[in-house]
Amino acid sequence: MEKTVAPAAMVKFGTTQRKDAWWAAPTATVAVLTLFVIYSMVRAFENNYYIAGPYLSPFYSPLLLFDWWPLSPAFLILWAPAGFRFTCYYYRKAYYRAYAAHPFACAVGEPHRDYQGETKLFLFQNLHRFFLYAAVVVLFFLWHDVIKAFSFGGHFGMGFGTLVLLVNTVLLSGYTFSCHSFRHFVGGNVDCFSCAKAGRVRFKLWKGVSSINEHHMLWAWTSLFAVMAADLYVRLVACGAIHDLRIF
Amino acid sequence: MPDVTFKVFRGDAKGGQAIDYPVPIAPGMVVLDALHYIQGYLAPDLAVRWNCKAAKCGSCSAEVNGKPALMCKTRLDSLPTGRPITVYPMKTFPVIKDLVCDVSWNYDVNKKIPPYRPAKDGRKIYQEDVDRVQEFRKCIECFLCQDVCHVLREHEKKAEFAGPRFFVRLAGLEMHPNDITDRSEFLKNSSGLGLCNITKCCTEVCPEEIHITDNAIIPLKERVADRFFDPLRWVFAKIFGRK
Known part of the structure; x- marks a missing residue:
């Protein structure tokens, strides 16, 4: 016979009866997100090597150069995608778990007892839809950059960088348009599709967005890696560390 | 048939302890089968709430190896072998007796x-x-x-x-x-x-x-x-x- 405490007394951080590797996913999330934030900050402050031939780094797109702005032009842009990701329903889950440990994993004791959820200061999470609007505008410029990346000295062509930017923008589009707020916007706010104006169209749109929304986490991670890879590729080509492979 | 040790919470709202029960296992068994074995052969006073045994009535909720789950839907072959299996009542609700909570x-x-x-x-x-x-x-x-x-x-x-x-x-x-x-x-x-x-x-x-x-x-x-x-x-x- 083994004596144990009553279930109600399980309150310390990490206290659990789970026998699986419950710590693995949040630990990986901390590692990857921290790496991404450090990389993006370094690149934003670097303020260099963001153009290579027809390629423009997504961290600097659209390129806004003003005399009155003393810092890197990346900061005029990055607030939009950063705010979009920070208030994203998927990333909220990821960082509430990984950084705040609220909870670190399901059915695992938490470190602090005070908890307000998404009330008070965290009401700002309701701004997610406005960051979505801004992210759609940025996305428009990223597609413009992809089209430009097919132009080499006025001639149609394709380099490996074109593919990198294309894949990045496709993944960012998937991430943006699988957003829960977008899903709500196109039809989620309708109660009666058969009675609403353009209800059938909105129902089809809602169904379509719902199908990609199911994979929002996948879009979130793949687009995060893609945007970092695209920026890194442009940087390496721009500083001469590698040469762009011209496909045709 | 090999035995698996089940550590089952026994007690009430004042507290309790996990008690070890060796249970012979057979292919296809679920956790609720094991608890029925314990009730039948080892501890007739064990309190367990259950009804349909088909994952449709929602009665047999508990925490198996620390994870909230229906005992009738948790197959033993889905759990790690060679280690005791813990079965506790739901933590969020007050315990009435053993695995039965006041919901x-x-x-x-x-x-x-x-x-x-x-x-x-x-x-x-x-x-x-x-x-x-x-x-x-x-x-x-x-x-x-x-x-x-x-x-x-x-x-x-x-x-x-x-x-x-x-x-x-x-x-x-x-x-x-x-x-x-x-x-x-x-x-x-x-x-x-x-x-x-x-x-x-x-x-x-x-x-x-x-x-x-x-x-x-x-x-x-x-x-x-x-x-x-x-x-x-x-x-x-x-x-x-x-x-």
Whole structure:
């Protein structure tokens, strides 16, 4: 016979009866997100090597150069995608778990007892839809950059960088348009599709967005890696560390 | 047949202890089978709530190896072998005896939800209107989502938070094509929707695989944002006179 405490007394951080590797996913999330934030900050402050031939780094797109702005032009842009990701329903889950440990994993004791959820200061999470609007505008410029990346000295062509930017923008589009707020916007706010104006169209749109929304986490991670890879590729080509492979 | 040791919580609201029971296992066994064996041969006074043994009544909720689960749906071959299997009652609710909890708080919460009120025009309802709502009707009220939700489990905010099960019910009512009750104020102020930080544990444990967070809680949060946190929508409504 083994004596144990009553279930109600399980309150310390990490206290659990789970026998699986419950710590693995949040630990990986901390590692990857921290790496991404450090990389993006370094690149934003670097303020260099963001153009290579027809390629423009997504961290600097659209390129806004003003005399009155003393810092890197990346900061005029990055607030939009950063705010979009920070208030994203998927990333909220990821960082509430990984950084705040609220909870670190399901059915695992938490470190602090005070908890307000998404009330008070965290009401700002309701701004997610406005960051979505801004992210759609940025996305428009990223597609413009992809089209430009097919132009080499006025001639149609394709380099490996074109593919990198294309894949990045496709993944960012998937991430943006699988957003829960977008899903709500196109039809989620309708109660009666058969009675609403353009209800059938909105129902089809809602169904379509719902199908990609199911994979929002996948879009979130793949687009995060893609945007970092695209920026890194442009940087390496721009500083001469590698040469762009011209496909045709 | 090899034996597996089950560490089963025995006790009541004052406390208790896990007691080891060796149980012979057979192919296809679920945790509830093992508890029936314990009741039948080793501890006839073991209290276990169960009914259908088909994952449809939601009675046999417990924590198996620390994870909230239906005991009738948890196969032994899905658990790690060679180690004892722990079976505890749901942590969020007061224990009555052994594995049986008092879940009556949930029924009190349910009574506070503004009920369905049909439109008077007798609308015809089409399939596309009820597609979303049908998912929510799958809920079997096992309360595993309530058990795993850290707002209730760790922070004990039962007085101010309805919990995922009732957000599912609220979503079903709010999205009902024929319902005319406005629950915006209730959602924002009384249900404690803002306390949910969408960490999806409820979705992970739902035996009916209802997408609680994505399809119920987040759409409700978006509706609250529509009503209380969207100045553009407010201006649009003022100009065009629409809700």
